Amino acid sequence: MKIELPQVGESVTEGIIGKWLVAVGDKVEKYDPIVEVVTDKVAMELPSPVSGTLREIIALEGETIPMGGIIADIESENEEATPTNAKENQPDLEAHSKPGKEIGTTGILLKDVAPVGPTGSGGIIDSTSSQGDRDIRSRIIYSPAVMRLAEIHDVNLEMVTGTGRNGRVTKKDLQNFIDSEKTPVDSKNVDRDDKKSANTDSVPTENTYPNVLGNNEEKITLSPVRKIIASNMVKSATLIPQAWSLVEVDVNGLVELRNKVKDDFQKREKVNLTYLPFVLKAVSESLKEIPLLNSSWNEDSIILKHQINLGIAVAAPDGLVVPVIENADALSISGLAHKLDDLTTRAREGKLTVSDVQSGTFTVNNTGALGSIASQPLVNYPQAGIITTEAIVKRPVVVNDAIAIRSIMNICLSFDHRIIDGEQASGFNRSVKDRLESINLNTQIY
Amino acid sequence: MTIKTVLEAVHDAMQEEMRRDETVFVMGEDIGARGGVFLATEGFLQEFGENRVIDTPLAESSIAGVALGAAMHGMRPIAEIEFGDFIWPTINQIVGEAAKVRYGTKGKLNAPMVLRAPHGGGVRGALYHSQSVEAFFAHTPGLKVVTPSTPYDAKGLLKSAIRDDDPVIFLEHKRTYRLVRGEVPDDEYTLPIGKADLKREGSDVTIITYGLMLHHCLEAAETVEMDDIDVEVLDLRTVRPLDTDAILATTRKTGKVLIVHEDNKALGIGAEVSAIISENAFEYLDGPVARLAGPEIPAMPFAPPLEDMYMIDSEKIANSIRQLAEY
Numbered sequence: 001m002k003i004e005l006p007q008v009g010e011s012v013t014e015g016i017i018g019k020w021l022v023a024v025g026d027k028v029e030k031y032d033p034i035v036e037v038v039t040d041k042v043a044m045e046l047p048s049p050v051s052g053t054l055r056e057i058i059a060l061e062g063e064t065i066p067m068g069g070i071i072a073d074i075e076s077e078n079e080e081a082t083p084t085n086a087k088e089n090q091p092d093l094e095a096h097s098k099p100g101k102e103i104g105t106t107g108i109l110l111k112d113v114a115p116v117g118p119t120g121s122g123g124i125i126d127s128t129s130s131q132g133d134r135d136i137r138s139r140i141i142y143s144p145a146v147m148r149l150a151e152i153h154d155v156n157l158e159m160v161t162g163t164g165r166n167g168r169v170t171k172k173d174l175q176n177f178i179d180s181e182k183t184p185v186d187s188k189n190v191d192r193d194d195k196k197s198a199n200t201d202s203v204p205t206e207n208t209y210p211n212v213l214g215n216n217e218e219k220i221t222l223s224p225v226r227k228i229i230a231s232n233m234v235k236s237a238t239l240i241p242q243a244w245s246l247v248e249v250d251v252n253g254l255v256e257l258r259n260k261v262k263d264d265f266q267k268r269e270k271v272n273l274t275y276l277p278f279v280l281k282a283v284s285e286s287l288k289e290i291p292l293l294n295s296s297w298n299e300d301s302i303i304l305k306h307q308i309n310l311g312i313a314v315a316a317p318d319g320l321v322v323p324v325i326e327n328a329d330a331l332s333i334s335g336l337a338h339k340l341d342d343l344t345t346r347a348r349e350g351k352l353t354v355s356d357v358q359s360g361t362f363t364v365n366n367t368g369a370l371g372s373i374a375s376q377p378l379v380n381y382p383q384a385g386i387i388t389t390e391a392i393v394k395r396p397v398v399v400n401d402a403i404a405i406r407s408i409m410n411i412c413l414s415f416d417h418r419i420i421d422g423e424q425a426s427g428f429n430r431s432v433k434d435r436l437e438s439i440n441l442n443t444q445i446y
Numbered sequence: 447m448t449i450k451t452v453l454e455a456v457h458d459a460m461q462e463e464m465r466r467d468e469t470v471f472v473m474g475e476d477i478g479a480r481g482g483v484f485l486a487t488e489g490f491l492q493e494f495g496e497n498r499v500i501d502t503p504l505a506e507s508s509i510a511g512v513a514l515g516a517a518m519h520g521m522r523p524i525a526e527i528e529f530g531d532f533i534w535p536t537i538n539q540i541v542g543e544a545a546k547v548r549y550g551t552k553g554k555l556n557a558p559m560v561l562r563a564p565h566g567g568g569v570r571g572a573l574y575h576s577q578s579v580e581a582f583f584a585h586t587p588g589l590k591v592v593t594p595s596t597p598y599d600a601k602g603l604l605k606s607a608i609r610d611d612d613p614v615i616f617l618e619h620k621r622t623y624r625l626v627r628g629e630v631p632d633d634e635y636t637l638p639i640g641k642a643d644l645k646r647e648g649s650d651v652t653i654i655t656y657g658l659m660l661h662h663c664l665e666a667a668e669t670v671e672m673d674d675i676d677v678e679v680l681d682l683r684t685v686r687p688l689d690t691d692a693i694l695a696t697t698r699k700t701g702k703v704l705i706v707h708e709d710n711k712a713l714g715i716g717a718e719v720s721a722i723i724s725e726n727a728f729e730y731l732d733g734p735v736a737r738l739a740g741p742e743i744p745a746m747p748f749a750p751p752l753e754d755m756y757m758i759d760s761e762k763i764a765n766s767i768r769q770l771a772e773y
Contacts, residue, residue, distance in 0.1 A: 143732045144729045144731045145730050148730065170732055172732075
């Protein structure tokens with residue numbers, strides 16, 4: 001039985017195959033985890049849909065597979081062993097492994113190329129294949145021009161980053177790759193110091209970093225999670241023009257309240273009462289007051305989100321994850337504390353599901369837990385804003401013209417400057433600040 | 447060099463050829479006393495007299511037939527069909543007879559005639575004054591079909607058509623007549639039929655086009671410069687015979703080809719160009735050969751917004767270039 005990568009979330013289109021937890025020939029029970037899969041939302045273990053023996057692993061560790069793509073073949077207990085080649089159903093993968101000869105003629109493969117591009121003044125793109133199909137095909141079918149060039153220059157096309165539709169490698173991509181490869185090869189014999197000085201005026205990019213490692217250098221292969229974090233950060237940094245603002249918050253009242261109630265709370269509720277639920281409460285109330293912060297940029301419009309779903313940045317063992325508290329504005333401080341405890345625990349154990357991490361509309365990052373007193377976060381694409389809560393420190397401040405020692409916390413807001421002007425951003429910061437500063441011993445936490 | 451319109455270029459080419467060669471004469475509806483419905487033959491009757499400037503009855507089949515007969519007997523007629531839309535009655539004389547004269551007589555006879563016709567849309571001409579007719583004639587071996595886009599090309603190519611020893615269909619786009627101006631040499635010159643002309647050099651995407659569309663393509667090429675797309679534009683100038691060498695050279699250079707024509711897409715000139723490319727330059731392709739052409743609608747709509755929808759413009763072309771460049 002062919003095992004497909006299941007659809008795990010509405011906006012998820014592909015997953016990166018992580019570690020295989022079973023080997024070919026292993027027996028698996030139905031629901032046993034067989035492989036780790038990382039999507040742009042979450043990492044998870046994929047349970048086996050049947051009991052049987054793993055016949056073949058089709059998608060290898062590190063490969064990106066569209067939802068619905070075949071990843072393995074399991075001989076189910078009810079199924080007669082049939083010596084079929086599982087790969088037969090994936091002509092595209094087949095083609096991928098043998099660039100050159102097979103595809104060099106017209107016919108089948110050309111027909112398989114999803115019709116794209118200008119097809120008349122009506123601009124209708126007629127295609128019966130699903131989006132997933134198209135993605136995988138365009139990912140691994142190279143144009144004749146690209147294959148010809150690759151053969152001439154003896155290039156392994158898997159090394160080339162594609163900028164074409166769905167990551168297709170265009171002729172231009174390959175030409176750029178060939179040009180960039182030439183430079184380090186030519187300068188191989190050049191003395192190291194000379195090379196350094198020669199390189200100072202050219203800006204190094206991912207693709208042009210020399211393949212040759214220095215004596216004191218080590219190459220760390222990217223984990224699937226690291227890859228996804230990297231791509232999300234690049235999206236944020238390149239697609240969103242961001243601005244940043246910081247305000248200082250006097251949280252003396254908050255500190256007093258928490259100190260007073262935290263032990264009782266722990267006893268009764270069995271979860272810690274940190275400062276974060278108070279911040280989440282204040283942020284969701286302020287989002288209600290200034291709804292524009294709870295939105296997404298949409299090229300020619302702004303999509304305003306009526307639901308307040310707060311993403312919480314959590315440092316998990318593999319890297320950053322951002323589980324979401326849906327309808328955060330409807331929860332009390334206590335409710336938020338419970339929800340937070342559940343999400344962070346599961347995040348650290350790697351047990352989040354896709355539904356835990358999707359549909360966030362605004363993000364809160366408690367950088368103060370790490371001791372930071374100011375940070376400039378990157379907006380969690382495609383949201384409009386992210387706020388950090390920094391470490392609470394005691395500082396001498398002026399209160400009623402006298403010097404007093406107070407607990408002070410900075411909050412930092414990064415925002416999509418296309419949607420939000422400084423006025424709304426400052427208004428939002430002020431709103432959060434006012435709410436946090438108004439907390440005192442009488443504030444209700446239930 | 448003098449700045450001329452396409453119409454002036456056509457007028458001058460015929461006038462010069464009639465002065466040069468006594469066997470050249472013009473015939474057609476309204477071309478004499480009226481000087482032609484677009485004034486392409488203005489002043490001809492006065493200069494050359496009614497034996498060489500013949501007003502004909504409203505009967506296209508006989509215009510073509512008379513011209514063919516004269517051509518087979520040593521004359522070089524330039525027959526004008528007032529609008530390309532009314533060229534259909536000539537099909538029997540042109541496709542059925544003129545195209546086959548040299549072949550059918552083992553070269554004993556030939557038919558050095560030119561059939562001129564203004565054609566094309568975008569002039570609020572509706573069903574009967576907007577048609578594109580090139581594909582019907584271009585299918586026929588034995589004919590040459592010329593579709594110039596600039597005054598320089600129109601004059602040089604029309605002179606070559608008149609001097610050609612076999613039938614030439616010369617299709618002038620109505621909208622270029624007064625809209626397109628360009629430099630034309632004052633000295634005598636001709637341009638070879640069957641040679642395309644690279645109107646713009648580029649490296650990312652090639653557009654292959656002809657006629658009025660050339661100008662929209664050049665406009666679009668400039669627009670997408672802002673998207674960092676470097677567009678090459680090849681003007682076919684002649685749609686039969688096609689300049690295969692030029693088509694393949696530009697394909698090998700850019701690897702991505704967009705064919706643009708006003709005529710509808712199915713079985714049009716673009717289909718032939720596309721086939722030539724995939725038969726001969728498959729290994730050089732970096733994307734599907736794309737076509738942007740008129741819709742599959744029986745005729746040009748009368749309502750202006752619908753005509754605008756029908757016509758290819760530079761915006762549609764720019765979008766198609768972007769799609770192909772991105773592929």
